[in-house]
Amino acid sequence: xxxxxxLPEIFMMIIATVFFLFIFLKExxxxxxxxxCSLILGAITMIASFFSLSQKGLIFFNTYEINAFSQSFxxxxxxxxxxxxxxxxxxxxxxxxxxxxxxxxxxxATLAMMMLTSAAELITLFIALELASTSQYILxxxxxxxLLNAESGIKYLLFGAAASALTLYGLxxxxxxxxxxxxxxxATRLPDLLHQPIFGVGFFLTSVGFLFKLAAFPFHFWAPxxxxxxxxxxxxxxxxxxxxxxxxxxxxLIYLLSPSSDTFTSVLVLLSLLSMSLGNLAAxxxxxxxxxxAYSSIAQAGYLLAGLLSQSPEGYAAxxxxxxxxxxxxxxxxxxLARIAESDDNPQIKNFTGLADRSPLLALTLLISLLSLAGxxxxxxxxxKWFLFSAAMAKGxxxxxxxxxxxxxxxxxxxxxxxxxxxxxxVEGNANTLVVDIKTRLISYAAIISLVIMxxxxxxxxxxxxxxxxx
Amino acid sequence: MTLQNLIFIILSVTxxxxxxxxxxxxxxxxxxxxLMLCLGGIAGIFFLLSSEFLAVMEIIVYVGAIAIAxxxxxxxxxxxxxxxxxxxxxxxxxxxxxxxxxxATLYKVLTTTPWxxxxxxEADFSIQHLGKILLGIYTxxxxxxxxxxxxxxxxxxxxxRKREAHE
Amino acid sequence: xxxxxxxxxxxxxxxxxxxVYGFLERRNLIGILISIELILNAASINFLAFNKFVSPDxxxxxxxxxxxIGLAAAEATLALSIILVLYRGMTSINIEEANHLKG
Numbered sequence: 001x002x003x004x005x006x007l008p009e010i011f012m013m014i015i016a017t018v019f020f021l022f023i024f025l026k027e028x029x030x031x032x033x034x035x036x037c038s039l040i041l042g043a044i045t046m047i048a049s050f051f052s053l054s055q056k057g058l059i060f061f062n063t064y065e066i067n068a069f070s071q072s073f074x075x076x077x078x079x080x081x082x083x084x085x086x087x088x089x090x091x092x093x094x095x096x097x098x099x100x101x102x103x104x105x106x107x108x109a110t111l112a113m114m115m116l117t118s119a120a121e122l123i124t125l126f127i128a129l130e131l132a133s134t135s136q137y138i139l140x141x142x143x144x145x146x147l148l149n150a151e152s153g154i155k156y157l158l159f160g161a162a163a164s165a166l167t168l169y170g171l172x173x174x175x176x177x178x179x180x181x182x183x184x185x186x187a188t189r190l191p192d193l194l195h196q197p198i199f200g201v202g203f204f205l206t207s208v209g210f211l212f213k214l215a216a217f218p219f220h221f222w223a224p225x226x227x228x229x230x231x232x233x234x235x236x237x238x239x240x241x242x243x244x245x246x247x248x249x250x251x252x253l254i255y256l257l258s259p260s261s262d263t264f265t266s267v268l269v270l271l272s273l274l275s276m277s278l279g280n281l282a283a284x285x286x287x288x289x290x291x292x293x294a295y296s297s298i299a300q301a302g303y304l305l306a307g308l309l310s311q312s313p314e315g316y317a318a319x320x321x322x323x324x325x326x327x328x329x330x331x332x333x334x335x336x337l338a339r340i341a342e343s344d345d346n347p348q349i350k351n352f353t354g355l356a357d358r359s360p361l362l363a364l365t366l367l368i369s370l371l372s373l374a375g376x377x378x379x380x381x382x383x384x385k386w387f388l389f390s391a392a393m394a395k396g397x398x399x400x401x402x403x404x405x406x407x408x409x410x411x412x413x414x415x416x417x418x419x420x421x422x423x424x425x426x427v428e429g430n431a432n433t434l435v436v437d438i439k440t441r442l443i444s445y446a447a448i449i450s451l452v453i454m455x456x457x458x459x460x461x462x463x464x465x466x467x468x469x470x471x
Numbered sequence: 472m473t474l475q476n477l478i479f480i481i482l483s484v485t486x487x488x489x490x491x492x493x494x495x496x497x498x499x500x501x502x503x504x505x506l507m508l509c510l511g512g513i514a515g516i517f518f519l520l521s522s523e524f525l526a527v528m529e530i531i532v533y534v535g536a537i538a539i540a541x542x543x544x545x546x547x548x549x550x551x552x553x554x555x556x557x558x559x560x561x562x563x564x565x566x567x568x569x570x571x572x573x574x575a576t577l578y579k580v581l582t583t584t585p586w587x588x589x590x591x592x593e594a595d596f597s598i599q600h601l602g603k604i605l606l607g608i609y610t611x612x613x614x615x616x617x618x619x620x621x622x623x624x625x626x627x628x629x630x631x632r633k634r635e636a637h638e
Numbered sequence: 639x640x641x642x643x644x645x646x647x648x649x650x651x652x653x654x655x656x657x658v659y660g661f662l663e664r665r666n667l668i669g670i671l672i673s674i675e676l677i678l679n680a681a682s683i684n685f686l687a688f689n690k691f692v693s694p695d696x697x698x699x700x701x702x703x704x705x706x707i708g709l710a711a712a713e714a715t716l717a718l719s720i721i722l723v724l725y726r727g728m729t730s731i732n733i734e735e736a737n738h739l740k741g
Binding site: 064104111112115119121123124127130131135137138141176196197198201 | 609
Binding site for chain 2: 641643644645646647648649651652653654655656657658659660662663665666668669671672673675676679682683686687689690691692695696697698699700701702703704705707708709710711712713714715716718719720721722723725726
């Protein structure tokens with residue numbers, strides 16, 4: 001039965017259709033039912049992805065490959081969509097009337113990302129990437145009010161379109177030299193192809209699009225503007241879910257094609273070093289919390305590239321482990337942000353003053369997630385970085401490890417600035433306590449506990465990951 | 472020089488000249504008209520490459536829809552957006568240098584690559600065959616393109632609503 | 639010349655280089671969109687040239703180019719609608735000068 005292989009995607013399509021139908025309903029109805037409905041649908045997709053974890057097969061004339069790797073990533077993507085949906089009940093910067101569209105584009109983007117993880121053919125992969133990008137191009141300027149958002153939207157769109165045009169140009173050379181677009185066929189011909197410089201040019205241009213999605217240097221410039229201009233929920237989606245999808249594609253391409261040439265590795269080393277250094281240095285001077293997180297995510301992309309350049313099973317497993325912990329810690333930081341944002345939705349660092357008095361739980365969540373992002377033991381971020389750097393070390397990339405460790409120390413500075421505001425800052429006048437509802441409480445506890453557990457007992461998870469990163 | 476070669480040379484000169492005009496004219500509307508000419512030349516190139524159907528599609532979709540949409544957008548935009556701003560010469564020089572480097576690299580690599588030619592004799596360029604491929608191995612991309620077009624139209628409508636809210 | 643692959647590849651390479659130049663100079667939003675269309679068309683020419691001279695299956699390249707044309711239409715629609723929103727609300731729309739967001 002082939003349709004069961006397509007189960008998570010079918011559920012995503014159903015969800016998208018339901019949200020589309022919501023557009024036509026009356027505003028009161030939407031207000032009442034949309035959020036509960038999206039929670040239920042998100043949970044169902046997660047369950048569907050969970051039950052299709054062990055599926056295996058090829059569909060759509062072998063262009064679509066279902067295996068442990070793709071199914072696990074689909075579960076990760078479905079889970080992160082569900083998390084984004086949970087914090088989307090109160091969206092101060094989105095008009096109520098665009099709420100169904102917001103959910104619709106979130107679900108089409110996630111659908112496309114699920115397809116990305118399974119695509120076994122370059123054109124399928126590219127078109128899925130375009131669906132994901134197009135949905136995000138609309139999500140960014142969806143925010144109400146200021147033209148600023150339309151401006152960051154058009155910047156994102158035009159740079160993204162240029163990156164994908166170059167990707168296509170590169171794909172044409174791959175098509176011309178390999179005479180096929182199936183990744184596995186290209187892999188079998190790779191020894192011959194690597195002698196042809198034009199294949200290298202094609203491969204390089206093709207990577208442009210994916211590096212753009214990952215916001216790695218030199219394609220990072222869009223991230224700060226887009227993060228600042230978009231609504232918090234959209235920013236959280238772009239920072240977490242879309243990054244996970246980009247990582248899945250990069251692992252798949254590098255694993256299958258494994259171009260273990262020295263030039264390729266040294267390009268990755270350079271990109272990794274520049275991403276983490278520039279990201280961290282720029283993050284230090286930011287006042288806007290979302291911009292700070294944007295620059296920190298550029299730095300995180302650099303750490304992920306450090307794991308990828310080892311091109312070893314340990315390295316890939318480390319990258320997947322790190323992206324899972326990155327999802328949790330970044331999501332919980334954004335959740336605190338979304339709770340703090342009251343009207344304008346762009347919290348500055350000074351807005352965090354006295355958070356510990358206003359809501360101890362949110363302050364604790366922020367503390368744990370930022371410390372984990374900085375890589376403080378015994379949290380998940382530390383363990384993940386440990387795996388990444390030891391995989392890079394095993395291949396002798398000690399320079400990357402050294403700069404990576406120095407960067408972690410630098411990043412501690414700006415994370416601690418926020419934490420200092422939250423814990424030591426005193427609110428002038430009477431501090432109004434933040435009301436934290438039961439759902440937020442549950443998510444906070446879950447995030448804190450999972451970050452600690454992943455940091456202290458990573459072995460079961462890393463075993464599961466090592467079993468799944470296999471093609 | 473055969474007739475085909477002559478046509479090729481005329482078409483490529485037209486295309487490239489139009490492309491240069493499309494990025495250099497000061498009035499945006501001229502840029503758009505040059506783009507139309509350039510796309511027409513490209514359709515001719517497609518014809519020379521034995522893809523008649525694609526040549527027709529290029530005319531219908533690109534010239535007939537995309538270029539026309541661009542021209543409409545220019546006509547709807549306020550007057551001061553109809554001109555390109557003054558050239559910033561250092562930036563122009565830098566852009567030319569980067570694109571010249573891009574082309575030089577491509578040129579060097581392209582001319583040194585030994586291209587394997589296909590040996591198949593009975594080439595099937597027909598629309599029937601194209602249709603079979605489109606609904607064969609490209610079923611999924613074909614369906615996904617339809618979703619992309621759908622959400623792009625929905626997104627454009629949303630933006631229009633946003634514009635009304637401004638006014 | 640019309641029967642040699644390299645002539646077509648050089649043609650598309652020049653077209654792509656012109657597109658890259660127009661994009662980098664980015665003086666006007668619609669101008670940038672036009673440059674992107676040029677790069678996309680260069681990719682289309684490449685696909686069809688490889689399709690004719692190299693690929694054993696003469697339908698593959700054509701199908702890919704058909705998909706590219708569809709994509710370009712979607713992207714242009716969306717870009718133009720956002721550009722119009724901006725144009726209506728702003729007095730000057732140069733992507734560099736009227737920059738509210740610093741990169």
